[in-house]
Amino acid sequence: MKLRVKPVFVSHEEAFFRKLPSAEKIKEKVDRIMDELTRNIEEYVSLEKPAILTSFNDIDSLLMDISRDIDVFIGFRIGGMGHRLLAKVGLLKLPLILLGPSVINYDIAAYVKELGGEVYVPLNYTELNRVLKYLYIRKKLSRSKILYISSKGLPPFSVISGACNLEKLREKFGIETISISSEQLFEEYSKISNIDVEEDFNELVGKAGEKHVDDKEIFKALRLHKAILNLIKKYNVDMMAISCAEPIYYREKVTPCLSISLLKDMGIPAACEGDLSLLMGTIFLMELSGKAAFIGNLWPHNIDKNIFRISHDVPSIKMRGFKERGYRYSIYDFHDQKYGVTLYVDLELDKNVTLARMHMSLDKLLVIKGKVISSYQGINCRQTLDIIVENSKKLLRKLPVYGHHFALVYGDYVEEIVELSEILGFKADVI
Numbered sequence: 351m352k353l354r355v356k357p358v359f360v361s362h363e364e365a366f367f368r369k370l371p372s373a374e375k376i377k378e379k380v381d382r383i384m385d386e387l388t389r390n391i392e393e394y395v396s397l398e399k400p401a402i403l404t405s406f407n408d409i410d411s412l413l414m415d416i417s418r419d420i421d422v423f424i425g426f427r428i429g430g431m432g433h434r435l436l437a438k439v440g441l442l443k444l445p446l447i448l449l450g451p452s453v454i455n456y457d458i459a460a461y462v463k464e465l466g467g468e469v470y471v472p473l474n475y476t477e478l479n480r481v482l483k484y485l486y487i488r489k490k491l492s493r494s495k496i497l498y499i500s501s502k503g504l505p506p507f508s509v510i511s512g513a514c515n516l517e518k519l520r521e522k523f524g525i526e527t528i529s530i531s532s533e534q535l536f537e538e539y540s541k542i543s544n545i546d547v548e549e550d551f552n553e554l555v556g557k558a559g560e561k562h563v564d565d566k567e568i569f570k571a572l573r574l575h576k577a578i579l580n581l582i583k584k585y586n587v588d589m590m591a592i593s594c595a596e597p598i599y600y601r602e603k604v605t606p607c608l609s610i611s612l613l614k615d616m617g618i619p620a621a622c623e624g625d626l627s628l629l630m631g632t633i634f635l636m637e638l639s640g641k642a643a644f645i646g647n648l649w650p651h652n653i654d655k656n657i658f659r660i661s662h663d664v665p666s667i668k669m670r671g672f673k674e675r676g677y678r679y680s681i682y683d684f685h686d687q688k689y690g691v692t693l694y695v696d697l698e699l700d701k702n703v704t705l706a707r708m709h710m711s712l713d714k715l716l717v718i719k720g721k722v723i724s725s726y727q728g729i730n731c732r733q734t735l736d737i738i739v740e741n742s743k744k745l746l747r748k749l750p751v752y753g754h755h756f757a758l759v760y761g762d763y764v765e766e767i768v769e770l771s772e773i774l775g776f777k778a779d780v781i
Contacts, residue, residue, distance in 0.1 A: 351489070351490060351493065352394055352395060352396040352486075353394060353395050353396065353421050353422065353482060353485055353486040353489055354396045354398055354419060354420050354421045354422070355391075355395055355396065355397055355398060355420075355421065355422045355423075355424055355447075355482070356398045356399075356400070356401060356412075356415055356420045356422070356423050356424070357383070357384065357387065357397065357398070357400040357401070357423075357424050357425075357426065358400070358401045358403060358412070358423050358424065358425045358426070358436075358439055359376070359379070359380050359383070359400055359401065359402045359403065359425075359426050359428050360402075360403045360404075360425065360426065360427050360428065360429075360430075360432040360435050360436050360439075361376055361402070361403075361404050361427075361428050361429030361430055361432065362403065362404055362405065362429070362430050362431070362432045362434070362435040363430045363431045363432065363434065363435070364430050364431075365430065365431040366431075368429070368430050368431055369429070369430070370404075370429045370430050371428065371429045375429075376402060376428060376429065379426075379428040380400055380402065380428065383426055383428075384397070384400060386475075387424075390475040390478075390479075391475075391478070391479060391482065392479050392482065392483065394482075394483075394486050395482055395486070398415070398420060401415070403435055403439070405435075406435060406438065409435075409438055409439070409442070412439060412442055413442065416442060416443065416444060420444065421444065421445075421485065421489055422444060422445045422446075422447060422482070422485055423439055423440075423442070423444055423445070423446045423447070424446075424447040424448075424449065424478075425439055425440075425446055425447070425448050426449070427452075427454065431454070432454075433454050433457060433458050436448070436458050437458050437461050437462050440458065440459075440462035440467040440468075440469050441462060441465060441466075441467050444468075445468040445469070445470065445485060446462065446467065446468070446469045446470075447469075447470045447471075447472065447478065447481060447482075448469065448470070448471050449471075449472055449474075449475075449478055450471075450472075450473070450474075451471075451473055455471050456471060459471050480766065480769065483638070484769060484770045484773045484774075485773065487634075487637045487638075487770065487774075488773060488774060490588075490637070491523045491524055491525055491633070491774075492523065492524030492525075493524065494524070494525050494526070494587075494588040494589065495525065495526045495527065495528055495585065495586065495587040495588055495589075496519075496525060496526070496527045496528070496587060496588075496589050496590065496591060496626075496629065497528055497530070497581060497582055497585055497587040497589070497590045497591075498527050498528065498529045498530070498590075498591050498592075498624065498626075499529075499530055499531075499532060499534075499535050499578075499581075499590070499591070499592040499593060499624075500529065500531070500532060500592070500593035500596065500624050501531040501532040501533060501593070501596055501598070502593055502596060502624075503529075504516075504624075504626075506593055506623055506624030506625055506626075507593045507595050507596050507623070507624060508593070508595035508623045508624070509623040509624065509625040509628070509753065509754075509755055511625075511627060511710055511752070511753030511754075511755075512591075512621075512623070512624065512625030512626050512627040512628055512629075512710065512753065512755065513626070513710055514626040514627060514630070514708070514710050514711075514712055515710075515712070518712055519626070519712060522712050522774075522775065522776075523712075523774065528585045528587060530581065530585075532593065532596050532598045532599075533598065534581075535574075535577055535578065535581065535592075536577075536598060536602060538577040538580055538581055539573055539574050539577040539602075539604075541577075542573040542576050542577055542580075543573075544569045544573070546573070546576060547569060547572035547573055547575075547576050550572050550575075550576070551565075551568055551569060551572055554568065554572070554681070555568065555681070557679075558679060558680055558681045559678050559679060559680045559696070560680035560681070561680070561681045562680065562681065562682045562683070563681055563682055563683040563691055564688075567604075567683060567688075567689055567690065567691055568608075568681065568691055570603070570604040570689075570691075571604060571605070571606075571607075571608040571609070571690065571691035572608070573604075574604050574605075574606055574608075574609055575606075575608060575609035575612055575613075578590065578592075578606065578609050578613070582618070588618070588619075589618060589619040589620065589629060589633060590613060590618065590619075590620045590621075591620070591621040591622075591624050591625065591626055591628075591629045592606050592610070592620070592621075592622060592623075592624060593623060593624030594606050594607070594610075594622050594623060594624075595623055603689040603690070604689065604690060605663075605684045605689075605690035605691070605692075606622070607622070607663040607664050607684060607690060607691065607692045607693075607732075608691040608692065608693065610622050610645075610664040611664045611665060611666055611667070611692075611693050614632070614636070614642040614643055614645075614664075614666045614668070615642050615666055615667050615668040615672075615676070617636070617642075617672050619632045619633045619636055619643075620632070620664075621645065621755075622645065622662070622663075622664055623755070625753075625755045626708075626710075627707055627708045627709065627710050627752070627753060627755065628645060628707060628708075628755040628756070628757060630708035630712070630715070631705075631706035631707045631708050631715065631756060631757040632645060632706075632757040634706055634708075634715065634767060634770065635704060635706050635757050635758070635759045635763065635767075636757075636759065638763050638766045638767065638770065639671075639704075639759045639760070639761055639763055640671050640672055640673070641666075641668065641669055641670065641671045641672065641759050641760060641761070642666030642667070642668040642669050642672065642759075643666060643669075643757040643758060643759050644660070644662075644665050644666055644669065644697075644733075644735065644757070644758040644759070645662055645664055645755070645756065645757050645758070646660040646661050646662030646664075646731065646733075646734075646735075646755070646756065646758070647660065647661055647662060647730075647731070647754050647755060648660045648705070648749070648754050648755070648756045649749075649754060650742060650745075650746055651736060653742050653743065653746065655738070656738050656739050656740065656741070656742040657723075657736050657737065657738055657739075657742070658720070658736075658737050658739055658742065658745065659730070659734055659735065659736055659737070660705070660734070660735050660737060660756060660758060661729075661730040661731045661733065661734035661735070662731045662732070662733065663684060663685070663692040663731045663732040663733070664692070664693075665679075665693055665694065665695040665697070665732070665733045666695065667679050667693070667695055669695070669697060669759065669760055670760070677695045677696050677697055677698075678695070678696040679693045679694065679695045679696065680693070680694045680727075681693060682694060682727075682728070682732055684732075685731070685732075686728075692731075692732040692733075693732065693733075694727045694728075694732055694733050695733065696725075697722070697725055697733075697735070698722075698760070699722055699723060699724065699725065700721065700722070700723065701721065701722055701760055702719070702720070702721050702760070702761060702762045703719075703720050703721065703722050703737065703758050703759065703760055703761070704717065704718070704719055704720075704758070704759055704761060704762060704763040704764060704767070705717070705718040705720065705737070705756045705757065705758045706718070706756065706757050706767065707752050707753060707755060707756045707757065708776075709751070709752050709779075710753070712776065713776055713777060714776055714777040714778070714779050715767065715771060715776055715777070715778055715779065716748055716751075716752045716756075716779045716781070717764055717767050717768075717778050717779065717780045717781070718739055718745060718756070718780075718781045719739070719740065719762055719764050719780075719781070720737040720738055720739040720740075721737065721738045722735050722736070722737055723736050723737070723738055724736035735758070737758075739781065740781065741781055744781055745781050748779070748781065764778075764780055767780075768780065
């Protein structure tokens, strides 16, 4: 899927010293700007055939483009004033981008916004790509589906603050939800043999630094992962939340921890304990960063030193980025229970991180900037990170409002989340 962007070039209405160029000059300007756009925009954008408007009558041609699944107009004045005609484009029910710090661009934007249109005026190509990324994320979400695996339904069995309203999730972001029971997952699991996952086993174990769990448990965990992948393909979904604390996992002596780690490394947002608020935070951070997220329970460790801890059994290997080399990892069982499979990942320290969790109302997202200073194996869940935050007491007051389950990625994405929130229609609550 790509974001389909239609360049619109306007030459209209002489005023002051602004003359209307000849057809030859118009073509030269259009070719030059199209070449610049092609060289500077990101790969998730599809540049469509440009439109050249010289009168209000030409607007009718753009109405046809709207019906052909165009997502965004990007407008350029190449002759005359052009602002009244560009403003008309901005009121055609699609976002309009006006590139560059032009006073006329600001004038058009103010007019169109007041009349209910959606306009963005990025300063340069760097800012343009950020706006396009946000619009791409919005489009991607509007066509996304969650696979929700639970026999208990909502609120989730073990994290009740993740009980987002599914109808509001659809109305606000366009995300659909397909719900199946844990029993349906295990029915699929029962169809998969060790032979079906032998190649995955060899790859996982072969790349591991250490292995502290029996092979049979790894095979079981990979069979469960394969079952989840089969269901993701069957239902054509894009993300997954699984209520893994339900008794069936303990009766079957297998957990989905490994699968959640591997899904995130594949670029598929996934959340444990059926927590939809966690899943939404994971989605936003992974989409903005292009990196797999660490997810876990967050609590105060040393308030006087502004240190919080985040701990869970589903760390990610691809936290440098999906296209980058993964971190070294070791394989363990689940909480020393002699079954289940979890990873410990040798993550980098003294690096900035961003944490996020969506409120169950879907109206606000808690965003935290911090720095990871320590990593521990097995002191709570399989992996625990110590994070220094800027205002621990403020964060402490927010946890009873949002809950404890957070996503984390390397890097500072606070500004991007704030900008994305304005486009998606929720509040970014920043610490």
